Amino acid sequence: MSLPPGFLDELRNRTSMAQVAGRKVLWDNRKSNQGKGDMWGPCPFHHEKTASFHVDDKKGYYYCFGCQAKGDAISFVRETENVGFMEAVEILAQEAGMEMPKQDPRAQQKADRQTQLAEVMEQAVQFFRLQLQRGVAEEARRYLDRRGLDARALERFEIGFAPGGWENLREGLKAKGVPVDLMLAAGLVKQSDKGREPYDVFRNRIMFPIRDGRGRAIAFGGRAMDPNDNAKYLNSPETELFDKSRNLYNLRPAREASGKGQALVVAEGYMDVIALSEAGFGASVAPLGTAVTEPQLQMMWRISDEPIIALDGDKAGLRAAYRVIDLALPLLEAGKGLRFAIMPEGKDPDDLLRAEGPDAVKKVLDEAMPMVQLLWRQETEGKVFDSPERKAALDKVLRARIAKIQDQSLRRHYGDDIKDMRFQLFRGQRGGGQGGQRKPGSWQRRDWRAPPPPSAGAKSSLLVAGGEEAEFQLREAVVLAAILSAPEIAVEFEAQLDAMPCLDPQSGLIRDMILRSIGNEAAMRDRVEDAIGREALESLFKARHVSVVPCIRRPGDAELSRMTVAEELAKMDAHQGWQAELSEAEEDLEDLADEAVTWRLAQAAQARAQAGRISDEDDTDFDVGPNGAHMDKSERSAFDSLLSQIRFDKQRR
Known part of the structure; x- marks a missing residue:
C-alpha cells in the first residue's frame, strides 16, 4: 500500500519523538533538558546503564552513541515493537488521531x-x-x-x-x-x-x-x-x-x-x-x-x-488572543504552553519595529505573560467584584474554564495561580494591610468581625485589661492548628477564614497559605511550613493553648477538627458581637441611658456566655455546639478552662 504525499510529513509533525521513546526509555533528568526537547537515557536497543541514547524532539530523531542506532519515530516503533513499516505507521497514526488512508490503486x-x-x-x-x-x-x-x-x-x-x-x-x-x-x-x-x-x-x-x-x-x-x-x-x-x-x-x-x-x-x-x-x-x-x-x-x-x-495592541488583537486561549485550554499538557506578548496600543509588531526598533520588540517579547494571566485578565478586566454574587460568578466562570484542561496536574497548577490572583484582587478591594493582614478595627461597621475603635472608657475597662484581644488571638491559633490537623475540612470554612482578621502577623500568613492550598490540601502543611519555618510551625502545635485541644492530640480526626473549628469561630463571632454592642452602648450612655440599652447589653452578654460556656451546667453526656454538633464533655472544656484561668490570673493582678 502506498501512502498519499504529505501523510508521513503530517504524521511526523503530530508525533513527539520524546513521547514515543519515553515508553521504552527512562530519561536521565540530570542530563536531559525537557524544555528544549533534548532527552538522554539508557539505550533500549542494547543493554547499558549509561545515558548514551539521545532524542532531539524538535527535529524528531534519535541516535545512540553506543550502538549507533538512529532513526525517527516510525523506525523506533518498528525496532522496539518488531513490526513492519505500515504497522508502525498505523500505530503512530492511531495515537496521533489520524485516519489511515484507504488503499487506493491510483495513489501513484x-x-x-x-x-x-x-x-x-x-x-x-x-x-x-x-x-x-x-x-x-x-x-x-x-x-x-x-x-x-x-x-x-x-x-x-x-x-x-x-x-x-x-x-x-x-x-x-x-x-x-x-x-x-x-x-x-x-x-x-x-x-x-x-x-x-x-x-x-x-x-x-x-x-x-x-x-x-x-x-x-x-x-x-x-x-x-x-x-x-x-x-x-x-x-x-x-x-x-x-x-x-x-x-x-x-x-x-x-x-x-x-x-x-x-x-x-x-x-x-x-x-x-x-x-x-x-x-x-x-x-x-x-x-x-x-x-x-x-x-x-x-x-x-x-x-x-x-x-x-x-498580537496587535488593540481590541481586535485581544479578541484574537482570547480565541487562542479557548482553543488551547483542552490541548495543554505539561511542558507545552503559550505566552502572550501584547503590543503597545494601536501598534502591530511592524509598527513598533519601525517606530522604536528591535530592542522595543524584544522587550515586549521578553515580558510576554503566561496564558493563565491573560485568562485572568479576560475574566476580570473592567469588572467590579463588590458583592458576593459577583465574586461567586467569577469563581464559577474560572472553574469552568480551567476544567477544560485535561492534564490533572496542570489543571491544579492553573487553579493555584488563579487562587493567588483572586486572593490579591479581593484583598486589595477590601483594603487589607500588607501581606493580606487586616488591622484591628479596619472593617466597616456592617462586618460582624468589625467592632468600632474602643472609646477612652472602654480602653480602661477590666475587659481590655484582662486580655480580650489576646484571647481572640489564642482562639485564632486554635482554629488554624485544627485545620492543619485535618486539611480536608478547610474548604468548608473558606469564607470564615477569608474574613478572619488574624491580629497576629504569623497567624495571618498561616491563614493565607491555608486559603491558597484549598484544592491541594495534601500540600497545605508543607506550604505553611515553607512560609513560616519548621520551628514556628512546631511552636504553634506545642503552645499550651493549642496542645490541650483534643483534635490536636488526635490529628487526622476530621469530625473532631470540624467541631473544634466551628465552635471557636462561633465564640469569636459572639466575642466581636459583644464588643460591638458594648461600644455602641457606651456611646448611647453618653447621651441618654434607658432600659433599652441595658436590655441590649444583657442580650449580647447572654449570647456571649452561651457561645463561650465553660462550666458544666447540666448532667447530660453531651453539649450541643453552635454548629448543632454534639460534643463529648470529656473532650470539650480543656481549652476554655485554660482561657478562664488566664482571665482569672490577670484579674488578680
Whole structure:
C-alpha cells in the first residue's frame, strides 16, 4: 500500500519523538533538558546503564552513541515493537488521531499529480517575481520600500506582483505549456460563470508565496493595492496542495531558527513576519488568514514548547488572543504552553519595529505573560467584584474554564495561580494591610468581625485589661492548628477564614497559605511550613493553648477538627458581637441611658456566655455546639478552662 504525499510529513509533525521513546526509555533528568526537547537515557536497543541514547524532539530523531542506532519515530516503533513499516505507521497514526488512508490503486497517479501542481506553483512564483521588476509594479515597489523591505528581503521572501487584468497569469503559464486544468487545480485561476475562459484569481496585488514544511510552494497570499478592494488580503483557495488550517507562513525558516535557540513568535500577518524576520526574529510565523487552528497549534508545539503569540495592541488583537486561549485550554499538557506578548496600543509588531526598533520588540517579547494571566485578565478586566454574587460568578466562570484542561496536574497548577490572583484582587478591594493582614478595627461597621475603635472608657475597662484581644488571638491559633490537623475540612470554612482578621502577623500568613492550598490540601502543611519555618510551625502545635485541644492530640480526626473549628469561630463571632454592642452602648450612655440599652447589653452578654460556656451546667453526656454538633464533655472544656484561668490570673493582678 502506498501512502498519499504529505501523510508521513503530517504524521511526523503530530508525533513527539520524546513521547514515543519515553515508553521504552527512562530519561536521565540530570542530563536531559525537557524544555528544549533534548532527552538522554539508557539505550533500549542494547543493554547499558549509561545515558548514551539521545532524542532531539524538535527535529524528531534519535541516535545512540553506543550502538549507533538512529532513526525517527516510525523506525523506533518498528525496532522496539518488531513490526513492519505500515504497522508502525498505523500505530503512530492511531495515537496521533489520524485516519489511515484507504488503499487506493491510483495513489501513484495522485502523487504524480501533486508533483505537477507543485511545479505549476513554482512557475507562478517566478512569474509574479518577474512582474514586480516591470513598470506595471512601480506603485507596489514604492509601497514595499515605504514598509522598509529592501532587495534582500524581497529576494528572501520571493515577493512578487500580480498585475491588474483578468488573464495575465493564465496566458503567461499557457505560453510555457501549462494546461488550464492544472492552473484550476492549483487555485491560480477560477472558472467563469459567464462561459468565458478561466480568469486570474490574483489581480493588482503584492504576492507572498506560501511554502510548506518541505519547502514546496503550495499557495499565495495577495495584498491588494487598491484601497477600495473588498479584501485587503486574499489567500489561495484550498486545493490538493493547500489546507490553510494545517500550514503556517514562513514555517520552514522559522523551524530552523527555533532549532538554533530563537523563541517562536506567532504574528498576525505576512508583513509582520517579514519585518520580524528581517529585524533578527527569524523564528516568526503567521496563520494563513484565519484564527489559529488546532493543527496549527500542534505544529507550533512541535517547533517550540512555549510559542509567543504576538498580537496587535488593540481590541481586535485581544479578541484574537482570547480565541487562542479557548482553543488551547483542552490541548495543554505539561511542558507545552503559550505566552502572550501584547503590543503597545494601536501598534502591530511592524509598527513598533519601525517606530522604536528591535530592542522595543524584544522587550515586549521578553515580558510576554503566561496564558493563565491573560485568562485572568479576560475574566476580570473592567469588572467590579463588590458583592458576593459577583465574586461567586467569577469563581464559577474560572472553574469552568480551567476544567477544560485535561492534564490533572496542570489543571491544579492553573487553579493555584488563579487562587493567588483572586486572593490579591479581593484583598486589595477590601483594603487589607500588607501581606493580606487586616488591622484591628479596619472593617466597616456592617462586618460582624468589625467592632468600632474602643472609646477612652472602654480602653480602661477590666475587659481590655484582662486580655480580650489576646484571647481572640489564642482562639485564632486554635482554629488554624485544627485545620492543619485535618486539611480536608478547610474548604468548608473558606469564607470564615477569608474574613478572619488574624491580629497576629504569623497567624495571618498561616491563614493565607491555608486559603491558597484549598484544592491541594495534601500540600497545605508543607506550604505553611515553607512560609513560616519548621520551628514556628512546631511552636504553634506545642503552645499550651493549642496542645490541650483534643483534635490536636488526635490529628487526622476530621469530625473532631470540624467541631473544634466551628465552635471557636462561633465564640469569636459572639466575642466581636459583644464588643460591638458594648461600644455602641457606651456611646448611647453618653447621651441618654434607658432600659433599652441595658436590655441590649444583657442580650449580647447572654449570647456571649452561651457561645463561650465553660462550666458544666447540666448532667447530660453531651453539649450541643453552635454548629448543632454534639460534643463529648470529656473532650470539650480543656481549652476554655485554660482561657478562664488566664482571665482569672490577670484579674488578680
